[in-house]
Amino acid sequence: MNNIPYYGPAEVKASLKYEELVSALELALADFSKGPEGGVSQPLRATAEVTKFNGFLAAMPAYVSSRQALACKLVTFYPNNTAKDLDTHMAHILLFDETSGEIKAIMDGEVITAMRTAAVSAIATKYLAEKYEILAVLGSGVQATAHTEAFCKMFPIKKVNIWNHRTEGAEKLARYVKESLGIEVQVFTDVQSCVEEADIINAATFATEPILKEYSMKPWVHINYRRSSYHLRILTAVGAPRPQWQELSAELMNNSTVYVDSFLSATKESGDVIKSGAKIYAEIGEVILGTKKAEINKKTIFKSLGLALEDAVSARLVFDVMEQNKKTAKP
Numbered sequence: 001m002n003n004i005p006y007y008g009p010a011e012v013k014a015s016l017k018y019e020e021l022v023s024a025l026e027l028a029l030a031d032f033s034k035g036p037e038g039g040v041s042q043p044l045r046a047t048a049e050v051t052k053f054n055g056f057l058a059a060m061p062a063y064v065s066s067r068q069a070l071a072c073k074l075v076t077f078y079p080n081n082t083a084k085d086l087d088t089h090m091a092h093i094l095l096f097d098e099t100s101g102e103i104k105a106i107m108d109g110e111v112i113t114a115m116r117t118a119a120v121s122a123i124a125t126k127y128l129a130e131k132y133e134i135l136a137v138l139g140s141g142v143q144a145t146a147h148t149e150a151f152c153k154m155f156p157i158k159k160v161n162i163w164n165h166r167t168e169g170a171e172k173l174a175r176y177v178k179e180s181l182g183i184e185v186q187v188f189t190d191v192q193s194c195v196e197e198a199d200i201i202n203a204a205t206f207a208t209e210p211i212l213k214e215y216s217m218k219p220w221v222h223i224n225y226r227r228s229s230y231h232l233r234i235l236t237a238v239g240a241p242r243p244q245w246q247e248l249s250a251e252l253m254n255n256s257t258v259y260v261d262s263f264l265s266a267t268k269e270s271g272d273v274i275k276s277g278a279k280i281y282a283e284i285g286e287v288i289l290g291t292k293k294a295e296i297n298k299k300t301i302f303k304s305l306g307l308a309l310e311d312a313v314s315a316r317l318v319f320d321v322m323e324q325n326k327k328t329a330k331p
């Protein structure tokens, strides 16, 4: 138990690159959707509710055989922390040796939670969207910022539209987009106008009631009359992680082709799925595997709950980089 390495947020951030994360997670999501022969073991996360303080503590263990990644994330979610100027999600990840079960490292899990969630939304977008010029972002917190960064790195985004329920937040994110990413940006005060022209929409808020309604999305952007000239838009939705919460209206869910990260998580944890009764078309891993084709004649939603396998794969990537750094630093 002595000398277990600890990697803080700065070390984790320096070790992870979106390109590598996307490739590794794509393979792991495909393994997951293969079923038992994919070599992924991942129960539904166990959650201890702290009702008095509107929070929870979740344990998220997973094993991904193809990456030799065995890990458990412990994450707290306290939405009321915003008022205290504290992070709303706090997380640590324990990484284990797959052969012996010994602990190999403990690391910050907040950077991983932000980056792996954005990377998975980017994977869904890569497979399911057909045009990548205008990004609409609903929310301006950790996830909205990570998604903006990941999407702008991975796709040829020309403009970012931002809406947040508090305009100051949207303006802060807009300054980051303009000054650090060098991309045109516009802040909106209503959701409808923000998403109207977008090719990709990302929703990452604490909304507990739908903020995005049926009328807010057109299924296609019509360029001319031939099918090849239409392009499919995508909504990646990462919020509303509780069975009673909704970020998207039931009409929108029911009039869309719904893809998820995990059938089990979506049907047990997602208010958007449970309250709307919407049918799930496929896991994104099935699309990556090619066992389910992308549906192209409807609105497209990718509903993400967040999976332990994503944390395990990311933690393993960080560990490998840190070990490599150690070797190269030795005289």
Ligand SMILES: NC(=O)c1ccc[n+]([C@@H]2O[C@H](COP(=O)([O-])OP(=O)(O)OC[C@H]3O[C@@H](n4cnc5c(N)ncnc54)[C@H](O)[C@@H]3O)[C@@H](O)[C@H]2O)c1
Pocket (backbone or CB within 6 Å): 077, 082, 088, 089, 113, 117, 139, 140, 141, 142, 143, 144, 164, 165, 166, 169, 204, 205, 206, 207, 208, 211, 237, 238, 239, 240, 241, 304, 305, 306, 307
């Ligand atoms: N799918 C996943 O893998 C995954 C992973 C992490 C977080 N999440 C979820 O994503 C969402 C955003 O998380 P975050 O880390 O960015 O949190 P955050 O605290 O950094 O940001 C929360 C955002 O929601 C906004 N907001 C607060 N109350 C709102 C309301 N009533 N209506 C609309 N917007 C509101 C805030 O202004 C802020 O922009 C949460 O629901 C979180 O649980 C999902």
Ligand SMILES: O=C(O)[C@@H]1CCCCN1
Pocket (backbone or CB within 6 Å): 058, 075, 077, 089, 113, 241, 305, 306, 307
């Ligand atoms: O996958 C995650 O890490 C988060 C934990 C909190 C709720 C939303 N999903």
